Amino acid sequence: MAGEDTTARRRGRRPGGQDTRTALIEAARAVFGESGFDGATVRAIATRAGVDAAMVNHWFGSKEGLFAQAVLKLPFEPHELLAELTDGPDDEFGERIVRTFLTRWDGAGGHVFQALVRSVAGHEQAAQVLRSFFQSFFTKVIGGIGSDRVELRTSLCASQLVGMGMVRYVAQFEPMASSEIEPLVTAIAPTVQRYLTGDID
Amino acid sequence: MAGEDTTARRRGRRPGGQDTRTALIEAARAVFGESGFDGATVRAIATRAGVDAAMVNHWFGSKEGLFAQAVLKLPFEPHELLAELTDGPDDEFGERIVRTFLTRWDGAGGHVFQALVRSVAGHEQAAQVLRSFFQSFFTKVIGGIGSDRVELRTSLCASQLVGMGMVRYVAQFEPMASSEIEPLVTAIAPTVQRYLTGDID
DNA sequence: GTCTATACAACGATAGAC
DNA sequence: GTCTATCGTTGTATAGAC
Numbered sequence: 513m514a515g516e517d518t519t520a521r522r523r524g525r526r527p528g529g530q531d532t533r534t535a536l537i538e539a540a541r542a543v544f545g546e547s548g549f550d551g552a553t554v555r556a557i558a559t560r561a562g563v564d565a566a567m568v569n570h571w572f573g574s575k576e577g578l579f580a581q582a583v584l585k586l587p588f589e590p591h592e593l594l595a596e597l598t599d600g601p602d603d604e605f606g607e608r609i610v611r612t613f614l615t616r617w618d619g620a621g622g623h624v625f626q627a628l629v630r631s632v633a634g635h636e637q638a639a640q641v642l643r644s645f646f647q648s649f650f651t652k653v654i655g656g657i658g659s660d661r662v663e664l665r666t667s668l669c670a671s672q673l674v675g676m677g678m679v680r681y682v683a684q685f686e687p688m689a690s691s692e693i694e695p696l697v698t699a700i701a702p703t704v705q706r707y708l709t710g711d712i713d
Numbered sequence: 714m715a716g717e718d719t720t721a722r723r724r725g726r727r728p729g730g731q732d733t734r735t736a737l738i739e740a741a742r743a744v745f746g747e748s749g750f751d752g753a754t755v756r757a758i759a760t761r762a763g764v765d766a767a768m769v770n771h772w773f774g775s776k777e778g779l780f781a782q783a784v785l786k787l788p789f790e791p792h793e794l795l796a797e798l799t800d801g802p803d804d805e806f807g808e809r810i811v812r813t814f815l816t817r818w819d820g821a822g823g824h825v826f827q828a829l830v831r832s833v834a835g836h837e838q839a840a841q842v843l844r845s846f847f848q849s850f851f852t853k854v855i856g857g858i859g860s861d862r863v864e865l866r867t868s869l870c871a872s873q874l875v876g877m878g879m880v881r882y883v884a885q886f887e888p889m890a891s892s893e894i895e896p897l898v899t900a901i902a903p904t905v906q907r908y909l910t911g912d913i914d
Numbered sequence: 915g916t917c918t919a920t921a922c923a924a925c926g927a928t929a930g931a932c
Numbered sequence: 933g934t935c936t937a938t939c940g941t942t943g944t945a946t947a948g949a950c
Contacts, residue, residue, distance in 0.1 A: 724920060724921045733919075733920080764920080764921090765921050765922075767922080768919085768920075768921090771918095771919075771920080772919095
């Protein structure tokens with residue numbers, strides 16, 4: 513992450529920093545809901561929240577980060593996650609992705625993933641914004657390893673990860689629902705690794 | 714319901730054939746909702762519908778078939794599907810599963826899968842019944858090939874299949890959403906095949 | 915007559931009481 | 933272990949629609 517709350521009192525605009533963050537999240541939900549991800553602008557969200565547009569980057573790292581936490585309620589910050597995933601050898605990429613996915617969502621609690629699925633399944637709006645967000649994010653993740661067919665590989669990885677979340681957190685099939693993380697990494701990482709760098713046709 | 718049947722139970726054809734089917738579906742939704750899949754009995758459902766238990770087999774092939782059409786609204790009959798999947802060499806099992814999954818759901822239309830996901834994500838009840846149904850069904854599918862760790866393999870297969878459906882029908886990530894079936898079979902079948910018969914630890 | 919939706923009986927499996 | 937009750941399922945005779 514960037515800084516903690518070192519700039520909170522600098523010009524005394526708002527005494528409590530958390531209020532800015534909360535206001536941004538509420539404004540973001542409204543604006544993203546009205547305009548979609550592409551249609552919503554950081555400036556419009558910040559204006560509605562009554563704060564400066566720079567606060568978006570300060571609190572959420574990016575427009576995507578704000579979207580992730582406000583609308584999708586993802587339990588992580590995309591930029592930070594990107595750095596975590598890309599740090600390591602390419603042939604352990606699948607392993608890192610699966611382990612990180614499970615660790616983060618386990619930490620957040622199954623109901624968070626469940627809520628995400630419900631909103632995506634229920635509202636075409638949410639599906640659309642998630643789609644552009646996920647594709648943009650995962651393309652960055654995959655882009656660095658120089659494989660071809662980036663879009664298809666992205667879809668394939670998404671299918672295995674999303675399915676893993678569905679089985680573990682939503683449908684709660686045993687033994688996957690109660691399993692430790694590492695056995696699942698062992699079983700599933702080769703799939704993701706193949707989707708990333710292997711032969712897919 | 715098909716009427717309170719004030720007439721004494723007579724053998725033979727009752728006027729209004731479709732009414733029995735409809736009555737069974739309505740009764741099944743009620744009983745499955747109250748008791749879950751295992752707790753609900755065919756006889757209880759038939760009694761509530763005011764017809765004989767044998768009508769379940771006549772109209773839906775099995776208890777699972779009734780559940781599939783009444784609660785999950787699946788576009789296929791489990792027994793028929795089981796026969797289709799198990800007919801062929803074991804080393805093409807993954808291929809058949811992926812192709813059949815996509816063919817059936819494509820035929821039904823994406824909104825049907827979407828509705829299934831929504832009901833499973835929304836109601837713990839539906840998740841529970843789907844869980845026992847799916848495990849029972851897939852255990853039969855996998856049971857014939859004699860692999861170990863049947864439950865884990867079932868979960869893994871389910872994760873890839875459900876994820877594929879989520880990406881193609883719900884989130885609609887390109888290119889997976891618009892792809893022809895066969896390229897997806899080529900890309901994903903090896904994953905399912907490995908989950909079924911390969912090394913997973 | 916044929917066709918089929920229906921009811922009833924019975925089978926094998928399974929779970930629990932004793 | 934034995935007995936019993938109940939489960940899902942199957943076979944079959946029958947009644948009504950055609």
